Amino acid sequence: MDFFRFCSDHIEALKNQGRKGSAGTLNTVLLSLKDYFKGNALSPLEINEWMLTAYEKYLRAERKLTRLNQGKLITRTVKGMSDAAVHNHFRDLRILFKAAMKFYNKPQIGEIRIPYCPFDNYKIVDAPETRKRNLTVEQIKAIRDCKVPTDSRAELVQDLFMLSFYLCGMNAVDLYHLRTSNIIKGRVEYNRSKTIRRSDKAFISIKVVKEAKPLLDRYLEKSHTRYNSFENLDRAINEGIKIVNERAKLSGITFYWARHTFANLGRNKCRMSKDDVGLALNHVDQGNKTTDIYIEKDWGIVDEVQSKVIALLSEPNEARIKKLSDPVEQRRTMRIVNLNV
Structure with a gap:
């Protein structure tokens, strides 16, 4: 052996x-x-x-x-x-x-x-209680609105972080593997990578809200051409998030905080049930496996959780949406940002 x-x-x-x-x-x-x-x-x-x-x-x-x-x-x-x-x-x-x-x-x-x-017979040391990875609404806005260098890893992280938040805490690996074929009738439909052994293949359908659309247009099928593997993208995210932390006047924030924050706000601020938040996160309910055999998934519940959480940001950053959508305005913005960096 x-x-x-x-x-x-x-x-x-x-x-x-x-x-x-x-x-x-x-x-x-x-x-x-x-x-x-x-x-x-x-x-x-x-x-x-x-x-x-x-x-x-x-x-x-x-x-x-x-x-x-x-x-x-x-x-x-x-x-x-x-x-x-x-x-x-x-x-x-x-x-x-x-x-x-x-x-x-x-x-x-x-x-x-x-x-x-x-x-x-060997006692593995207990894992210390982890710091809660939840951001306030104002901190999410700070990440969304902070100025970062154009076409930098920080800008990539800023956009993908917000895209993850808008898409119910979508993981970075799933964002990397997302393709145009996953966009069906205004919804992102995919199987979550971390749970491929589930009987339902961890399938989920998420509405493409207006805040997410320009970010999807910008990065869909482009991240994997810029980075030839998710591991390389992950390293870029880990470096870029440091600059985002600095510009947003935060510390210790990682990409996964987008997912945790979405869940926390959905439950504690929007008062959605844990079951509904869990459905939006694509979690499996271990306690109701038998019941789930009989009940068809209602993506409208996910839409409701998603809309209520995003509404907490009050007015969407219309200026940023316009800059991402309009190539002329985007080039003008890039010049302004470059002068300010």
Whole structure:
């Protein structure tokens, strides 16, 4: 049994299933294990409680990592992991280990090659309570209206952040993969990438409101030509959001805050039910799976949540909509912004 080889095959299978996000986080664990063991092969039987204790100590200490970057091996020093990072890392390692147990063990014929799971006795550090990722209406307006350099990553993030908010918290990966074929009779129809294993394929239909239309016209099928992979777009978003934070006089805001904020405003400000907000977010209701078999989804409910949340911004930024829609006005605006930056 070679745990490293199993992990590589498992990660490749996830990529082939379109689960690149999960594959990426698990690959990080695999690379870290190879750093720790300094070898090209590892028996899963070497992963036990004592090894996990030593490995956690290793992760919490400053260490050097050597990775391939644009065809070159680059060595850098990284800080020790926090409780949250260790929690996530060990959670992913447990996923890999249990997948290996399922692969190698064949209890139906009495073949148990991995006799026990060390995570049954090893206490993974609890994840600290995360900071609530909710913005106020005024903070959303600040992001929408702040001045950023034209044709910059910051402008890209600003527009995609607002587009995500207008489209009920649509994820960046789904925005990246959006095509003209997804726009049907004034609605965005797609399957959410993070939940492809659901029986309904995580399908959702969202109205293209007037605030979203110019942004869709600008970025639809263009983000993937500017960036040849979502991972590259994601890196650009992570860099651009820093400038947006600075210009909007905010701090620590990430792209995912658009989704959290949409949900929070829908429930706490618009007083929509949690079920209706969950439908708009394309969540599955674990408690009503049987009932959902009988009830057809009503996209009008999603429209209602969407319209009430967007209405909180009071008057839409008509000037920005006009600039995005009118090429002549847009060029004039770009010159003004360039002078002010």
